[in-house]
Amino acid sequence: MVEPAVIGTKNVIVAAAEAKVRRVVFTSSIGAVYMDPHRSPDAVVDESCWSDLEFCKNTKNWYCYGKAVAEQAAWEEAKERGVDMVAINPxxxxxxxxxxxxxxxxxxxxxxxxxxxxxxxxxxxxxxxVRDVALAHILLFETPSASGRYLCxxxxxxxxxxxxxxxxxxxxxxxxxxxxxxxxxxxxPYKFSNQRLKDVGLExxxxxxxxxxxxxxxxxxxxxxVPTQNGEPIxxxxx
The missing domain is CATH 3.90.25 (UDP-galactose 4-epimerase; domain 1)
Structure with a gap:
């Protein structure tokens, strides 16, 4: 789960750099954000949060681990290659x-x-x-001022x-x-902030x-x- 996520991510960023694309919108996950046992229950989960990699490894949560290291690899590769990248974390x-x-x-x-x-x-x-996630990708691609991560x-x-x-x-x-x-x-329920996406126009x-x-x-x-009543759909x- 981890190796293809990281290698595949790097390959896409490299290809984007070579093709000189205007912007990459990287689809990450909440799995890269909230898996942290040290976070206070009253803390607000937002774009500054990252999953604790050691905790993910110790609990064998390879999904969240893979999402976190893949996103980190994307940011590193984008910076190195000069790619304009924003990330969305649904x-x-x-x-x-x-x-x-x-x-x-x-x-x-x-x-x-x-x-x-x-x-x-x-x-x-x-x-x-799902339609909000799709629209968020479009908004982040088309909004020149968009930058960094966006919790969806x-x-x-x-x-x-x-x-x-x-x-x-x-x-x-x-x-x-x-x-x-x-x-x-x-x-x-934990507290979270989706204000950054609202600020670019997502309802x-x-x-x-x-x-x-x-x-x-x-x-x-x-x-x-499909539920029926007297043979007819309800x-x-x-x-």
Whole structure:
């Protein structure tokens, strides 16, 4: 996971330099930002934050480790080659799927709709709509003053809030109502700042809409059955 991320990233920056492109918008991840056990629960996660590489290695979190070292390699290579680069760090991306298959981010929601998850975890997750991520890339490419890193996140929700939203819009599915950990206190959402993207003109889509659009896409692509009543599809109001 680490080697192709770093080598592939460097290759792209080198190619961009050779082609004399105007700007590179590098898609990084929240995984390169927030994995830090030393950060205070009250601290605001923003573009100045980096994941702790030693912590990632010790916990074998190779995804976050790979994202962090790949982004660092991109910054180093861009500086060395004189490439104008900005980075975007999206959180978990929801919304309509382009591809016919289900990716890891969408499985996170799909499991609550199929009955495969009988409970939800006592944990939190940050979310953003896929269309916002796409628009953020365009804005960062087209805004001459854009520089540095940009955290792309709309909301941080507890899993309990996620299933509540899903159950409100789609009560026909076997959405879990019980937490897998009712002993520990409910995990609190972390604070974050998405102000830098707002400053370049991005208006974030509410997370409720992102969840609604995700389920509608799963229905359209046949990953979950469309609820019916007397043989007719049930039309559920939009988020």
């Amino acid at each position: 959180v978990l991306v929801l919304g309509p799927l382009l591809q016919p298959t289900v990716n890891a981010s969408i499985i996170h929601i799909l499991k609550y709709l199929t009955g495969s998850a009988k409970t939800y975890a006592n944990s939190v997750q940050a979310y953003v709509h 996140a709309e909301s941080v929700l507890h899993r309990g809030e996620v299933v509540e939203i899903l159950a409100k819009f789609f009560p026909e599915y076997p959405i879990p109502t019980k937490c897998s950990d009712e002993i520990k206190p409910r995990a609190k 974030f889509t509410p997370v409720k809409q992102a969840l609604y659009d995700t389920v509608k896409s799963l229905q359209e692509k046949g990953h979950i059955p 039309h559920i109001q939009s988020a």
